Amino acid sequence: MDDSVKQFQRISDHKFDGWAADLMEKPYIFSEWEKTQVGENNDGSYRQEYQKLPIKDNSEELVNCGDYGLVSKDYYLNVYLDEITAKKEKLLDQLQNRNLYPFAWLRKSIATKLRKVDLLLRLHGLFLVINSGWRDTQTQTDSKKLMSKEFGNKYVDKAIASVSVSPHSTGGACDLELWSLQTGCPLSYSYPGDIINSFVLEQKQQLNEINIARMKMRRILFHLLTAPEFDFVAHPGEFWHFGDGDQLSAYLKKQKFAKFGYIKPPTDFKFHGN
DSSP: OOHHHHHHHHHHHSOOOHHHHHHHTSOOOOOHHHHHHHOTTSOSTHHHHGGGSOBOOOOOOEEEGGGGTOEEOOHHHHHHHHTOSSOHHHHHHHHHTTOOOSSOEEEHHHHHHHHHHHHHHHTTTEEEEEEEOOOOHHHHHHHHHHHHHHHOHHHHHHHSOOOSSOGGGGTOEEEEEEEETTTOOEEEOOOTTOOOOHHHHHHOSOOOHHHHHHHHHHHHHHHHHTSTTTOOEEOTTOTTEEESSSHHHHHHTTOSSBSOOOOOOOTTOOSSOO
């Protein structure tokens, strides 16, 4: 079954309540400045400009999202396992160097806010899945090269940043998916060929029923995460990406500096025991 048709079927199988339906009818809200910065193909000047923002790291710790009751993954671990053909030696190196984990790391304040978002979603038959949190910069660079062979340069260049201090490497950014508690299926996710730029999808004059359904799922996450009580920044060029405190998020908020810089998980972390 085609990816878009499968996603549409999963969305159709979920029974949304009034709370979710209200969010689904509210369009995305991005300023003209944000749209110009990002560009319709996610190739705007922001990619160079946000990296110039000063960083004043507040030393907030990284935490395991699982300790906050959150469902999470390590996107690149899954990519290595599922998509990369020549993976054995590369995967072993990444695991031994502790650059890949079976869960997501995030800054404590980010995990705390996401826990509240998740609890709210669960009241309405939905839940949050953190598809990616902290990423090692070298792992991201290596994975991008490997993924280009599998998915093509065009999709990978749009979806994965090539920077020295990427938003994900700070623990302040995350990639999120909306899932159904009723069916146990994902409702909001991306795949090659998808329109990943949120405001481009919103601006289209004519959309088929599949794209309308897809857009409505993204609206739920957008309006919930950017609400004042959570105050995340939505990436206009990547509907799944939300952050707070990293350079990109601070730049899009027009803040003077970022509060999160590059960080690594604690070296004494144990996979078993306390």
